Amino acid sequence: MENQDLRIFKCVAEAKSLSKAAEVLGYVQPHISQRIKKLEEELDTKLLIRTNRGVTLTNEGEALFDYAQRILRLMEEAKAEVNPNKFKRSLTIGASQTVSAIKIPSLFSSFLKEHQNIEVKIKTDRKQVLQEMLSYGEIDGLFLSGTYNEAQFETVYHYAEKMVLISPLSEERAETGQLTLLINSDVNCIYRNRLLEFSKKHHIHKANIMEFDSLEAILQGVRDGLGMSVVPASVVKSRGDIKNIEYQELSEDVHIDFVVKKGKQRSQSLKKFIHFLESL
Numbered sequence: 001m002e003n004q005d006l007r008i009f010k011c012v013a014e015a016k017s018l019s020k021a022a023e024v025l026g027y028v029q030p031h032i033s034q035r036i037k038k039l040e041e042e043l044d045t046k047l048l049i050r051t052n053r054g055v056t057l058t059n060e061g062e063a064l065f066d067y068a069q070r071i072l073r074l075m076e077e078a079k080a081e082v083n084p085n086k087f088k089r090s091l092t093i094g095a096s097q098t099v100s101a102i103k104i105p106s107l108f109s110s111f112l113k114e115h116q117n118i119e120v121k122i123k124t125d126r127k128q129v130l131q132e133m134l135s136y137g138e139i140d141g142l143f144l145s146g147t148y149n150e151a152q153f154e155t156v157y158h159y160a161e162k163m164v165l166i167s168p169l170s171e172e173r174a175e176t177g178q179l180t181l182l183i184n185s186d187v188n189c190i191y192r193n194r195l196l197e198f199s200k201k202h203h204i205h206k207a208n209i210m211e212f213d214s215l216e217a218i219l220q221g222v223r224d225g226l227g228m229s230v231v232p233a234s235v236v237k238s239r240g241d242i243k244n245i246e247y248q249e250l251s252e253d254v255h256i257d258f259v260v261k262k263g264k265q266r267s268q269s270l271k272k273f274i275h276f277l278e279s280l
Helices: 003-015 018-025 029-043 059-082 103-114 127-135 170-176 190-201 215-223 233-237 268-278
Strands: 048-051 054-057 089-095 118-123 141-145 153-161 163-168 180-184 209-212 227-232 245-249 254-261
Touching: 003 018, 003 029, 003 054, 003 059, 018 029, 018 054, 054 059, 059 089, 089 103, 089 127, 089 268, 103 118, 103 268, 127 141, 127 254, 141 268, 153 268, 163 190, 163 215, 163 233, 180 190, 180 215, 190 227, 190 254, 209 215, 215 227, 227 233, 233 245, 254 268
Parallel strands: 089 118, 089 141, 180 209, 180 227
Antiparallel strands: 048 054, 141 254, 153 254, 163 227, 163 245
């Protein structure tokens, strides 16, 4: 097996599509199909099941995918170990936009001061998508709030985050009338769900609801008098324009977990990051 065949197979498995893998890798699809076929012939087994929706892995394909991840990761670590001036170790972490707004950049900043030879990347998306990425090895770890698949993942670090209810100044509310609830479009967002719980408890659950895909859009909407929202307290306190809004700290904290995949061999970069978190 050539390492490029493993890279192609890994990309196909992650994308669940030959055409998408070809696009990511910059190849034409027939080339991808040919390399997968060559790999199946060499191993004398079927690795992929092709459907109208893409491809899925056979049991043998799942086994090879696990080995491919480990082999390619070890190759990257070997290059970084042999020539650290040219090659850096990599670490890819997932988090929602809300969770990654303040705390995560601060953690990365402190971590990189101690480990300058590690290249850190962050992936932001919806909670469910990020869990799928962690499952398929596209990210090394994930910061999330709320429940997750405990059979597949495990928590190695957690912290608590204060929440605040933010709303326009009183005079802004007087001009606009009934407020709108500004929520994240991710139905699993803990801040979205906490705002909906708050509105129900205070009998404002019949208010208009407006969904946004970014934290910045929500904050701007509140500043412009559009409506109210619930966000991390650290986000509001880090901004210099909190005078334009009213905020009320909520009694219950949000608990954030950093989870990794169970049973998966951890890279040196991930081990160092976990050790860093445990030392905080």
